[in-house]
Amino acid sequence: MPNHDFLVRSLASVWHPCSQMKHYENFPLVPIARGAGVWLYDFDGNRYLDAVSSWWVNLFGHCNPRINAAIADQLGKLEHVMLAGFTHEPVVQLSERLAQLAPAGLGHCFYASDGASATEIALKMSAHYWRNRGKLLKTGFISLQNSYHGETLGALSVTDVALFRDAYGALLKQNSTVTSPDWRNAAAGESAADYALRCADKLEAYLQQHHDSLAAFIVEPLVQGAAGMAMYHPVYLQRARQLCDEYRVHLIADEIAVGMGRTGTMFACAQAGITPDFLLLSKGITGGYLPLSAVMTNDEIYRAFYADETARGFLHSHSYTGNPLACRAALATLDIFVRDDALAMNRNKAMYLNEIAQPLRGHPAVRNWRNTGMIWAFEVDSPHRDFAQRCFTLALQSEMLLRPIGNTIYFMPPYIITHDEMDLLVNCTLRLVEKLS
Numbered sequence: 001m002p003n004h005d006f007l008v009r010s011l012a013s014v015w016h017p018c019s020q021m022k023h024y025e026n027f028p029l030v031p032i033a034r035g036a037g038v039w040l041y042d043f044d045g046n047r048y049l050d051a052v053s054s055w056w057v058n059l060f061g062h063c064n065p066r067i068n069a070a071i072a073d074q075l076g077k078l079e080h081v082m083l084a085g086f087t088h089e090p091v092v093q094l095s096e097r098l099a100q101l102a103p104a105g106l107g108h109c110f111y112a113s114d115g116a117s118a119t120e121i122a123l124k125m126s127a128h129y130w131r132n133r134g135k136l137l138k139t140g141f142i143s144l145q146n147s148y149h150g151e152t153l154g155a156l157s158v159t160d161v162a163l164f165r166d167a168y169g170a171l172l173k174q175n176s177t178v179t180s181p182d183w184r185n186a187a188a189g190e191s192a193a194d195y196a197l198r199c200a201d202k203l204e205a206y207l208q209q210h211h212d213s214l215a216a217f218i219v220e221p222l223v224q225g226a227a228g229m230a231m232y233h234p235v236y237l238q239r240a241r242q243l244c245d246e247y248r249v250h251l252i253a254d255e256i257a258v259g260m261g262r263t264g265t266m267f268a269c270a271q272a273g274i275t276p277d278f279l280l281l282s283k284g285i286t287g288g289y290l291p292l293s294a295v296m297t298n299d300e301i302y303r304a305f306y307a308d309e310t311a312r313g314f315l316h317s318h319s320y321t322g323n324p325l326a327c328r329a330a331l332a333t334l335d336i337f338v339r340d341d342a343l344a345m346n347r348n349k350a351m352y353l354n355e356i357a358q359p360l361r362g363h364p365a366v367r368n369w370r371n372t373g374m375i376w377a378f379e380v381d382s383p384h385r386d387f388a389q390r391c392f393t394l395a396l397q398s399e400m401l402l403r404p405i406g407n408t409i410y411f412m413p414p415y416i417i418t419h420d421e422m423d424l425l426v427n428c429t430l431r432l433v434e435k436l437s
């Protein structure tokens with residue numbers, strides 16, 4: 001049972017991520033004792049509906065019995081072995097199954113432990129590919145405005161969030177951004193598709209001029225998460241694929257947040273019918289259990305590294321690459337997709353939520369209501385400058401974990417959320433909007 005002392009000890013010893021630690025003086029930490037399904041419980045028995053899937057990672061609920069069982073089974077067999085020079089069954093099975101599910105042609109899977117590392121790997125592989133092919137100048141990258149691809153130095157160099165970047169500007173490679181197809185920026189009367197095509201024209205103009213020095217274009221397909229769940233039309237990805245082919249620039253699809261069924265299809269790229277040169281996965285891949293990320297790529301890229309010389313190979317490594325426990329959690333997660341027909345189930349849930357959300361969506365302070373698969377977002381007109389923090393605090397008081405990005409409230413719930421829980425979520429949020437607008 002944690003008391004005030006426990007929180008003091010916690011703040012004295014743990015440096016929390018994405019936090020100004022001083023702010024915890026006014027907004028205390030929430031100590032969590034256990035989780036079950038969509039619910040997190042604190043030590044006093046209060047519960048919180050995890051409407052953000054614990055930073056977008058949880059897919060089938062906390063303490064899911066099926067994932068627990070798979071990890072426990074693996075724990076009795078092999079907890080870990082290095083993946084350089086060794087292999088094991090979970091990593092082979094996972095690579096084969098991901099290749100079957102992903103857009104055709106991505107048959108080679110490289111592993112790491114977190115999303116930012118997957119970004120680093122894709123950037124390095126892309127530039128190293130061009131080097132191995134004799135194109136020494138192709139070392140630059142482009143990303144979308146407001147992009148987010150992680151916060152290590154390489155990943156941050158293709159991330160366009162000033163708050164995360166500015167302090168480290170001197171350490172970062174100068175990459176460029178191109179206009180985001182975020183439909184909120186469409187002109188009055190312009191459709192999302194037309195706006196996406198207009199943005200693709202700008203991408204073309206950039207590629208035309210700079211392709212000689214570019215290795216890759218990295219993009220979050222369909223939804224730019226950290227930008228505040230900015231959504232865009234899939235035709236942008238179709239044009240980006242064509243243009244990247246035409247100008248010989250790799251297309252990196254960062255599906256770290258949107259992969260694993262989040263946008264309604266197993267991978268977001270499927271909605272544009274495209275195959276990227278690199279597909280990045282993490283977050284939901286283990287159902288939200290253990291750190292794991294994967295970079296999937298094609299034969300053409302793989303072959304450029306396959307040679308007698310060691311230095312032509314991709315020598316990148318992390319200690320826990322391909323960890324068997326994490327791979328088993330991922331395999332158990334994939335099993336649930338199949339056995340529960342989770343994508344079909346999610347379509348029904350999304351329909352239900354959209355239906356019951358009519359009053360919320362119609363509230364005069366709510367703007368830009370949007371939904372892709374199991375992601376919902378909208379802006380709230382509010383006089384409060386500290387809207388996000390206020391909303392977070394008030395939400396906790398009504399048993400909900402919401403973590404707005406600026407004035408954007410979003411829902412990204414675990415897929416096992418029930419109709420009753422969606423009712424609670426939507427009704428509580430409507431009351432919050434009423435209080436805060």
Ligand SMILES: *Cc1c(COP(=O)(O)O)cnc(C)c1O
Binds near residue numbers: 150254258283
């Ligand atoms: C979260 C995220 C990352 C970074 O993943 P970490 O595991 O937090 O390093 C990269 N890209 C996208 C799109 C993400 O949402």
